Amino acid sequence: MEKFFNLKEHGTTPRTEFIAGITTFLTMVYIIIVNPAILSSAGVPFEQVFMATIISAVIGTLYMGLFAKYPIAIAPGMGMNAYFASVVATHGVPYQVVFGTVFLAGVLFVILSLTSIREVLIKAIPNSLKYGITSGIGLFIAFIGLKMSGIVVPNPDTMVTFGDLHQPVTILSLFGLFLTLILLARKINGALFIGMIITGVVGYFFNLLHFDGVVSMPPTPVFFDLDIAGVFSYGLYTVVFAFLLVTIFDTTGTMIGVAEQAGLMKEGKFPRAKNALMADALATTVGSTFGTSPSSAYIESSAGVAAGGRTGLTAVVVAILFILAMFFSPIIAAISSLPAITAPVLIIVGCFMMEGLSRIDWKTFDDAFPAFAIILTMPLTSSIATGIAIGFITYPLMKLVSGKGKEVHPILYVFGVIFIIQMIFFPAH
Template identity: 60%
Template sequence: MFQLKASGTDAKTEVISGFTTFLTMVYIVVVNPAILSAAGVPFNTVFMATIISTVIGTLWMALFANYPIAIAPGLGMNAYFVTVVTTQKLDYSIAFAAVFVAGVIFLLLSLTPIREKIITAIPHNLKAGITAGIGLFIAFLGFRMTGIIVQNNSNLVGLGDLHSAEALLAIIGLFVTLILLALNVKGALFIGMIITAIISFFTGELKFTDGIIKLPPMPEFIFTNPLHAFGDVMTHGLYAVILSFLLITIFDTTGTMIGVAKKAGLMKGESLPNAKQALLADAVSTTIGSIFGTTPTSAYVESSAGVATGGRTGLTTLTVSILFLVSAFFAPLVGAVSSISAITAPALIIVGSMMIGAVKEINWDSLDEAFPAFLVILAMPLTSSIAIGLAFGFISYVILKIFTKKWHELNGFLIAIAFLFFILVAFLPH
């Protein structure tokens, strides 16, 4: 079913890769409810909705697309959701109605060739820039979440306190994992996380104060009649909100899929085989997730950690979806492990170093090709947004091609995407 031999992998490797991806992204089941609670959404509601949407999207990716790319509610979209609720003084159920309508439109677009055309429309040099940019993005995330790099008033970012327990543990975990990789130990990233977790337990950082197992709360419907969602959107005029959800989700997921797929060697030339099913995964999970109470889903950059461990097929994401389902019964354990960033950060930093190698594919001798790719690489980590990085790249690419009189290298679809990105950056909240 998963064509393991044809993909040059085996069941053991895929399962280990699934565990690796799961451990690097499971924080979302705790972080997402914590963020959305600021909009008044009950913690247990978001907790179960996060798991449901993640399982549905990731399982779809596993069974229908056969890709090792996991799906879960995207960070950034949940913060934007809170902003919409608080600034417009809406009930959170009304805001979820906007998410649902955006999900339905997203689903309809995914059934057309439009999203597949976006993938093929992205020039080769920008694709390489996306992979490298995502690499820097997740490496920077790993340094930041452990306090190795911190906010600095004089220079935006600076060196953190390397004597702190979190930073020390992350540095130890980083070098343990690097040594395992240098020794060609199979599953080094996953083993490194396990060793770091054991160290954190014996140093007193990892604590299980609330036990390990707890029965999950029953999922709840935010609204029972989907037709009411469309009525709520029209009544409150949430059209700009829907457009923001739609554009950011489309391009964020597309960029992540391209970056991770290139790292896994899944791209065939400039296209992604079976792209429609892969792109349907987040559309389906976004639509269903909004009914239960969570924000739009996206392909997760942390999937690259599982790919680096050897994941190449849907068996990796099947493992991820099963683990997320099981996590509903182990909320205290998940909460304890995901609270220690040093356990997963080393894997993100190392995978980032692997992905930055894509810069060698960029034609640095041609400014109109190189500079847009450079903007993608620079903007993704600095703005913490894959979509904004793509926007800078697309807009500058089209402008440079126009003024260097290389019209033949552009097409209407490419120009339309650049125009949508211009609207996103210039006029919509993000």
């Protein structure tokens, strides 16, 4: 294990990686309940999506851990599942046809991952955008945690406002948040994980955490319930394009953000990029054949990194826990139903991801504003991909009008134009 994952070289231990894997898993396990809930609204059987979600997560995360050796987990992406359901509703097509679009996008994704296009893109992204992406994801994660816990709630006049501190889940979330902050301040190893466990125990004794059983047999997977020919007969080419484009940039941005946070970027480069980028491409393709929407690298992986995860062993632990989750769906459903367990971790991890802000050259406006635009739009639009798009549009534009157009890699101009077209004509969110 030490030799395969180079644990000492990365300053970590099997115990640390194990705790990091559990931490990442607990912060993202909601997906195996939420994803079936969203896709079942489009007519896909709940049990089919439950198994497809786990299968795609296991394949993508195992590939990431064993071949790319990064502490990054893969699973069906939030946002893409909602878009899937909206396509079924707005186009009035069977869900099997939309799975056909996901499959075609996945195949194109695999082909692109075999080429150097995505690697070139990562190298071409300037540091100011990379730090902006990392910080924007951090704010996005923190905002998700605040909403999940009820610390902030919707408000028609101000978009959001402070929540009701009389709500039991909000009180428990604040308890978990301050407990975890104290553990971190005292430099307790595994503080995030310990905080989640204690919060869960308190929630159980205050009747907020309910278990309807412990073990259950997993449903039988459904294979190839899709209609590829229907994609062409219904002319859903733009849907394929939207799935492909958003997934590529959502995943690329997340991987850069998590790798940057873990200190795994080497002079702005992303080592073993092809293997890392292949992980979500395979998960998307295979997942579509079992019945789920496109997969993506998970921003919750940053929780595991914050807990000390630095190698692929963290991802392998996450994959194993997803396999076990097939047999413990009642417990998983209970944990997922109590946001107070995971919300504090997301808020704290958001803080950890702000570190890159100090490395942005704020005095150089054409560097600073695109980073600021990313940081601003990710949480406000609830979309990593939209934030990245704004950055890719404003950066080359700002450099061009500042007379520094030659400093910009040509591929950024290409994607800047693509993003403008995509946002106007093919909005995916």
